[in-house]
Amino acid sequence: MKHAYRAEKIRNVVLLGHGGAGKTTLLDAMAYVTGAVTRPGRVDDGTSISDFDKEEIRRHFSISTTVVPIKWEGTYINFLDTPGYFDFVGEVEEALSVADAAIIVVNGKAGIEVGTLKAWEYCEKYNLPRIIFVTGMDDDNASFRQIVERLEELYGRKIAPFHQPIRENEKFVGFINIVKMAGRRFVDEKGDYKECDIPDYSFEYLEKYREFLLESVAETSEEYMERYFSGEEFTYDEISQALRNHVFDGAIVPVMVGSGTHVQGITMLLQAVDKYFPSPNKREISGTNRATGEVFEANYDDTKPMTAKIFKTLVDPFIGRYSMIKVCSGVLRSGSVIYNVNQDIEEKLSRLYVLRGKEPIEVQELRAGDMGAVSKLSNAMTGDTLATRAVPVVYDKPEISKPYTYTAYRAKRKGEEDKISAALSRLMEEDLTLKSVNDKENRQTLLYGIGEQQLEVVASKLLSRYRVEVILERPKVAFRETILGTSNVQGIHKKQSGGHGQYGVVQMTFEPSGDLEKPYVFEESIFGGAVPRNFFPAVEKGVQECTLKGPLAGYPVVGVKATLTDGKYHSVDSSEMSFKMAATQAFKKGFMEAKPVLLEPIVALEVIVPDRFTGDIMSDLNKRRGRVLGMNPDHKGKQIIDAAVPMSELIGYSTDLRSMTGGIGSFSYEFSHYEQAPYDVQEREIAARAAERD
Numbered sequence: 001m002k003h004a005y006r007a008e009k010i011r012n013v014v015l016l017g018h019g020g021a022g023k024t025t026l027l028d029a030m031a032y033v034t035g036a037v038t039r040p041g042r043v044d045d046g047t048s049i050s051d052f053d054k055e056e057i058r059r060h061f062s063i064s065t066t067v068v069p070i071k072w073e074g075t076y077i078n079f080l081d082t083p084g085y086f087d088f089v090g091e092v093e094e095a096l097s098v099a100d101a102a103i104i105v106v107n108g109k110a111g112i113e114v115g116t117l118k119a120w121e122y123c124e125k126y127n128l129p130r131i132i133f134v135t136g137m138d139d140d141n142a143s144f145r146q147i148v149e150r151l152e153e154l155y156g157r158k159i160a161p162f163h164q165p166i167r168e169n170e171k172f173v174g175f176i177n178i179v180k181m182a183g184r185r186f187v188d189e190k191g192d193y194k195e196c197d198i199p200d201y202s203f204e205y206l207e208k209y210r211e212f213l214l215e216s217v218a219e220t221s222e223e224y225m226e227r228y229f230s231g232e233e234f235t236y237d238e239i240s241q242a243l244r245n246h247v248f249d250g251a252i253v254p255v256m257v258g259s260g261t262h263v264q265g266i267t268m269l270l271q272a273v274d275k276y277f278p279s280p281n282k283r284e285i286s287g288t289n290r291a292t293g294e295v296f297e298a299n300y301d302d303t304k305p306m307t308a309k310i311f312k313t314l315v316d317p318f319i320g321r322y323s324m325i326k327v328c329s330g331v332l333r334s335g336s337v338i339y340n341v342n343q344d345i346e347e348k349l350s351r352l353y354v355l356r357g358k359e360p361i362e363v364q365e366l367r368a369g370d371m372g373a374v375s376k377l378s379n380a381m382t383g384d385t386l387a388t389r390a391v392p393v394v395y396d397k398p399e400i401s402k403p404y405t406y407t408a409y410r411a412k413r414k415g416e417e418d419k420i421s422a423a424l425s426r427l428m429e430e431d432l433t434l435k436s437v438n439d440k441e442n443r444q445t446l447l448y449g450i451g452e453q454q455l456e457v458v459a460s461k462l463l464s465r466y467r468v469e470v471i472l473e474r475p476k477v478a479f480r481e482t483i484l485g486t487s488n489v490q491g492i493h494k495k496q497s498g499g500h501g502q503y504g505v506v507q508m509t510f511e512p513s514g515d516l517e518k519p520y521v522f523e524e525s526i527f528g529g530a531v532p533r534n535f536f537p538a539v540e541k542g543v544q545e546c547t548l549k550g551p552l553a554g555y556p557v558v559g560v561k562a563t564l565t566d567g568k569y570h571s572v573d574s575s576e577m578s579f580k581m582a583a584t585q586a587f588k589k590g591f592m593e594a595k596p597v598l599l600e601p602i603v604a605l606e607v608i609v610p611d612r613f614t615g616d617i618m619s620d621l622n623k624r625r626g627r628v629l630g631m632n633p634d635h636k637g638k639q640i641i642d643a644a645v646p647m648s649e650l651i652g653y654s655t656d657l658r659s660m661t662g663g664i665g666s667f668s669y670e671f672s673h674y675e676q677a678p679y680d681v682q683e684r685e686i687a688a689r690a691a692e693r694d
Contacts, residue, residue: 007369018115019084108142280369306330481550485595491586504578542583
């Protein structure tokens with residue numbers, strides 16, 4: 001297919017919003033209105049153009065970011081449909097790294113939700129112009145008024161209502177264009193409309209919304225501000241030009257209305273995307289030329305050498321492996337030789353595609369600012385840069401959230417471990433927030449992610465895509481063993497079975513070393529050759545091996561000082577093995593006589609929540625045996641709470657934190673130190689380990 005859109009005719013738009021707000025339904029409606037599909041897809045029926053993965057169809061929500069390109073009156077719009085549920089934030093971050101503007105979708109009935117607030121924060125962070133589209137206006141309980149008032153309360157004079165819904169007999173039948181002060185009535189199933197009179201009952205709120213809009217315009221210049229306060233009216237052309245200039249830079253945020261389900265308001269939204277959102281070449285992007293160290297100003301200029309970045313990897317056993325790219329400069333042509341700067345690999349492109357959902361459409365070229373996909377690239381990963389060997393430019397990788405939630409997993413059927421490992425590595429190529437870790441100490445494999453729902457989806461994908469089944473279970477915690485007291489014991493190893501025997505006797509003292517960073521400290525204070533010096537390393541070897549699995553519960557030992565004070569040897573029967581075995585016996589006995597205890601790992605936890613939740617969070621941390629160490633405001637209306645919490649008490653924390661804060665709280669942690677576990681925790685753990693060994 002011939003496909004050569006120049007940057008000025010391209011828009012790259014990310015759809016953001018709370019889970020279930022209606023992003024995917026809106027995209028299906030846009031695909032229908034523009035003729036990309038002959039009938040609108042439905043999430044509930046599994047016919048959506050965007051949610052095509054088996055798990056998405058089964059669960060009725062988006063799990064991955066999908067690109068759906070749409071042509072609208074000569075403009076080519078790449079829509080990036082992102083998941084709204086917070087477990088899949090990595091997908092959102094990948095989309096944000098290549099978007100040039102955003103539509104924040106708000107459900108008219110649910111109103112402003114946590115996902116709406118997060119979407120706004122993302123737009124601020126990535127400096128994206130945005131439109132707020134209030135969908136679901138066909139619902140009886142939808143309230144445009146409450147949404148606009150809440151938005152104005154949150155974001156002030158940036159909020160500019162472009163439309164006001166017209167309802168008759170409890171049905172959504174049209175809207176008022178507040179910019180033009182004219183009524184519009186829907187006339188067909190594709191949401192086309194005709195002019196109509198503004199209903200009398202609309203004027204009460206219309207004047208208020210018009211005032212919001214004019215205030216937004218006035219804020220854009222001192223001249224306009226003076227005119228506004230002196231009561232002077234702006235002309236339509238002045239309003240229109242101010243909107244065009246300042247939606248672009250994020251100073252004005254339009255609020256529009258419609259219904260994705262009933263395909264209403266879609267035409268105006270597409271017109272606004274075309275008119276108000278920037279083309280890629282109106283935004284800046286720069287990388288570094290690895291050969292010269294100089295900054296390469298790409299800025300989506302198709303006259304410069306070709307560079308592109310891989311923003312997402314799709315690995316599907318049914319549709320294949322694709323590296324999804326955004327061209328940052330130049331023109332990428334099928335059949336050309338490209339250089340993966342990060343992997344230092346040069347290869348020839350066989351085919352070039354644009355993806356519409358799961359449908360790959362082959363194209364001959366992609367110009368700067370456009371998005372597409374390349375299949376079968378060797379070792380290519382998300383975040384890699386494609387360029388030419390002559391101009392080896394590299395771009396920053398997407399900023400992806402670090403996973404802190406984890407679970408243990410094992411194969412349901414023995415012998416499938418290698419298959420599971422291979423399948424997981426493919427899923428980890430797709431999702432950068434997934435991580436598999438082999439915990440040798442506790443003989444378990446751990447799967448890390450953003451939240452528990454994401455980990456459950458991974459287990460489902462392993463079964464549905466790759467026909468391997470895993471069992472997710474509570475992970476074991478890496479306890480340590482140490483001693484609080486002192487003991488003085490003897491270890492004897494004697495064997496006589498014809499020929500050379502085995503004989504070694506050691507007298508040893510065990511006490512705390514005071515250093516929990518090291519397993520043990522070994523010293524000797526032998527006088528008069530009771531144990532020959534050449535056997536000292538064997539005694540230490542016995543101590544060293546015992547610290548790998550302590551006598552109390554089989555956990556590694558730390559902080560023990562072992563001193564060899566006396567012993568006996570036999571000139572014929574003594575050997576290194578004899579003294580190693582004698583030291584082993586002495587360690588096991590001496591450790592258990594020196595007040596052995598279990599130590600648990602403590603993490604330094606940071607929780608960021610709005611002020612109103614701090615009491616709940618601190619109360620919950622107390623229940624988790626945590627110690628709050630401090631609280632600091634982040635100067636954005638949130639508190640940063642620092643606490644020391646036992647690692648074992650953080651299992652399931654992401655789910656609990658979300659339920660306490662409605663999903664708006666976030667946390668991170670890192671290992672801090674070990675400290676003595678309470679006796680009830682020790683007893684429970686020792687009994688569990690004993691049962692495991694039995």
